[in-house]
Amino acid sequence: MSLRQGDTRQRIKREAVRLFVEHGVEAVSVRDIAAAVGMKPPNLYAHFASRDELVRELFAEGYAAYGERLLEAASISPIFSEQLAAMVRLICRLHDEDVVQFRFLLLSQHGGLAHVAQDDPKNPVGIVQEAISAAMVHGDIAVRDPALVAAMIVGAVIQVATFILYGRVQATMGAVEADLVAACAGLAGVKSSGA
Amino acid sequence: MSLRQGDTRQRIKREAVRLFVEHGVEAVSVRDIAAAVGMKPPNLYAHFASRDELVRELFAEGYAAYGERLLEAASISPIFSEQLAAMVRLICRLHDEDVVQFRFLLLSQHGGLAHVAQDDPKNPVGIVQEAISAAMVHGDIAVRDPALVAAMIVGAVIQVATFILYGRVQATMGAVEADLVAACAGLAGVKSSGA
DNA sequence: TGTACATCAGTGAACGCGCGTTCACTGATGTAC
DNA sequence: TGTACATCAGTGAACGCGCGTTCACTGATGTAC
Numbered sequence: 001m002s003l004r005q006g007d008t009r010q011r012i013k014r015e016a017v018r019l020f021v022e023h024g025v026e027a028v029s030v031r032d033i034a035a036a037v038g039m040k041p042p043n044l045y046a047h048f049a050s051r052d053e054l055v056r057e058l059f060a061e062g063y064a065a066y067g068e069r070l071l072e073a074a075s076i077s078p079i080f081s082e083q084l085a086a087m088v089r090l091i092c093r094l095h096d097e098d099v100v101q102f103r104f105l106l107l108s109q110h111g112g113l114a115h116v117a118q119d120d121p122k123n124p125v126g127i128v129q130e131a132i133s134a135a136m137v138h139g140d141i142a143v144r145d146p147a148l149v150a151a152m153i154v155g156a157v158i159q160v161a162t163f164i165l166y167g168r169v170q171a172t173m174g175a176v177e178a179d180l181v182a183a184c185a186g187l188a189g190v191k192s193s194g195a
Numbered sequence: 196m197s198l199r200q201g202d203t204r205q206r207i208k209r210e211a212v213r214l215f216v217e218h219g220v221e222a223v224s225v226r227d228i229a230a231a232v233g234m235k236p237p238n239l240y241a242h243f244a245s246r247d248e249l250v251r252e253l254f255a256e257g258y259a260a261y262g263e264r265l266l267e268a269a270s271i272s273p274i275f276s277e278q279l280a281a282m283v284r285l286i287c288r289l290h291d292e293d294v295v296q297f298r299f300l301l302l303s304q305h306g307g308l309a310h311v312a313q314d315d316p317k318n319p320v321g322i323v324q325e326a327i328s329a330a331m332v333h334g335d336i337a338v339r340d341p342a343l344v345a346a347m348i349v350g351a352v353i354q355v356a357t358f359i360l361y362g363r364v365q366a367t368m369g370a371v372e373a374d375l376v377a378a379c380a381g382l383a384g385v386k387s388s389g390a
Numbered sequence: 391t392g393t394a395c396a397t398c399a400g401t402g403a404a405c406g407c408g409c410g411t412t413c414a415c416t417g418a419t420g421t422a423c
Numbered sequence: 424t425g426t427a428c429a430t431c432a433g434t435g436a437a438c439g440c441g442c443g444t445t446c447a448c449t450g451a452t453g454t455a456c
Contacts, residue, residue, distance in 0.1 A: 008399075026221055030443060042445075043400050051443065148371055151358045152351040152378055159350020160343060169342045176343055183347055186381045203432075225410060237412075238433045246410065 009047045012037050017058050021103040025055060059107070060120060066101065067122035069094070074127075080135035081190040085181045087128060088157060092173035092180065095161050106158060125154050132188060141189045153184045204242045207232050212253050216298040220250060254302070255315060261296065262317035264289070269322075275330035276385040280376045282323060283352060287368035287375065290356050301353060320349050327383060336384045348379045 015036040019028040030051050034041040048054040073090040074083040095102040120126075129150035136143045157180055163169040169176070210231040214223045225246050229236040243249040268285040269278040290297040315321075324345035331338045352375055358364040364371070 029441075031441080039399090040401055041443085042402085045444070046399065144374070145364060145366070145371075147358060147364045148355060148366070148374065151354040151364060152375075155350035155352070155354020155357075156347040156382065157350070159346045159354075162350075163342060163346045169340060169346060171340070171343070176340075179339070179343065180347075183382055187351065187378055224408075226408080234432090235434050236410085237435085240411070241432065 008037075008039075012044060012047055012054070013058060013061075016054055017062065018100060020055075020058065021100045021107070025107065060122075062101075063120045063124060064122045066094075066124045067127045070124055070127045074131050080131070080138070080140040080188075081185055083131055083135075084153075084184055084188055084190065087131065088153075088181050088184050089177055091157055091161070092177040095164070095173040099165070102161065106162065125150055128154055135188070144189075149188055152187045156180070156183055156187065203232075203234075207239060207242055207249070208253060208256075211249060212257070213295060215250075215253065216295045216302070220302065255317075257296075258315045258319060259317045261289075261319040262322045265319055265322045269326050275326070275333070275335040275383075276380055278326055278330075279348075279379055279383055279385065282326065283348075283376050283379050284372055286352055286356070287372040290359070290368040294360070297356065301357065320345055323349055330383070339384075344383055347382045351375070351378055351382065 012033065016028070016033045019032055019036060030041050030044060033054075034044055037044075044054075048057070069090060070087050073086040076086050077083055091102070129146050132141070132149050132153075133146040135141050136146060141149075160169060160176060160180060161173060164171060164173060164176075173180075207228065211223070211228045214227055214231055225236050225239060228249075229239055232239075239249075243252070264285060265282050268281040271281050272278055286297070324341050327336070327344050327348075328341040330336050331341060336344075355364060355371060355375060356368060359366060359368060359371075368375075
């Protein structure tokens with residue numbers, strides 16, 4: 001019994017996700033993906049029913065992976081302000097270390113994938129929103145629409161990341177991490193615990 | 196002497212911008228635009244050298260119009276906190292009243308137009324950034340990278356607008372205007388002037 | 391060990407389609423004498 | 424007023440291209456007897 005087929009599937013997915021985040025989903029053709037994997041286009045259809053199915057599978061997995069890492073980061077502490085800080089720091093680190101992984105956050109918000117993304121229960125923004133929601137129930141922060149607060153926080157962070165990506169802000173996410181953590185705490189309405 | 200040509204140019208631009216914001220720039224074809232205007236595709240080339248030129252002209256004008264309205268809003272007061280509040284309120288109103296005009300802000304940040312957008316001196320984000328920069332020089336707020344602060348503010352606002360657009364936040368921008376004004380003041384580091 | 395067959399990742403050639411664009415042409419309107 | 428010509432917005436037909444996808448086929452590997 002051979003596992004070759006599974007291996008090839010993985011190789012296709014790895015190359016496809018790389019091309020998608022590098023050039024944008026719409027700009028990458030089936031021929032591009034096949035070439036990157038080192039095969040001919042028709043053979044992709046032995047592994048995926050269609051280009052669309054490949055895209056969907058990739059994004060579902062991307063969200064899940066990102067969401068899990070956010071949950072993991074948040075689990076370090078029962079205190080909301082520390083959870084939020086951990087999540088923001090994680091996003092900063094992912095940006096600096098692995099642009100591919102990071103760009104899922106961007107793509108999940110824009111680029112015609114918004115409708116797909118919003119519906120996915122593991123959407124990274126949804127994870128942040130749930131943490132905020134829990135903090136409100138718990139009485140850690142004032143009760144407002146959690147989606148509104150999540151939007152402001154995520155928006156602020158990924159906009160900065162975008163500016164860094166495009167060179168408009170000349171820094172790394174690591175360098176502005178502390179600023180972002182403080183800003184997000186402010187947006188959430190966390191009482192500043194430091195001096 | 197007839198001004199028909201100029202009229203037709205305007206009609207093409209009006210329909211094109213409507214289609215672009217409705218479906219995304221990449222998803223709209225020359226044939227779509229021609230059909231919306233009520234002419235055959237080849238005739239578009241009597242008015243624009245190429246599809247690309249039309250897109251560029253449209254976006255340059257969109258940025259300019261948006262930028263001018265932001266400048267106008269900011270000019271109501273010499274006090275930075277009031278300028279910032281006025282700009283945020285303007286964006287909220289533009290969103291609720293004219294989605295077409297508003298979506299330029301979104302498109303200027305994403306969708307493969309990022310490079311074009313960032314270079315335009317009238318880019319709306321650039322206007323916000325300049326106001327922040329001036330406030331720092333003036334000593335109204337702490338000195339940091341103005342692009343960083345502008346990114347956080349604009350990101351927070353347009354992310355909320357995006358969530359409202361997609362129904363994930365169930366509200367109007369008008370309803371969350373006060374929240375956004377307060378949040379942006381906090382992000383900029385303005386001392387809260389109210390009670 | 392040798393032969394016959396099944397399996398299956400991968401391929402070459404081609405499909406229909408919609409794209410941006412070109413070009414020779416039309417037909418209404420304006421101007422000159 | 425009537426005729427000849429210039430102008431120019433708009434059109435029909437077609438172009439080459441890259442797209443996603445299909446399909447009959449290949450050729451290496453594994454299995455049965």
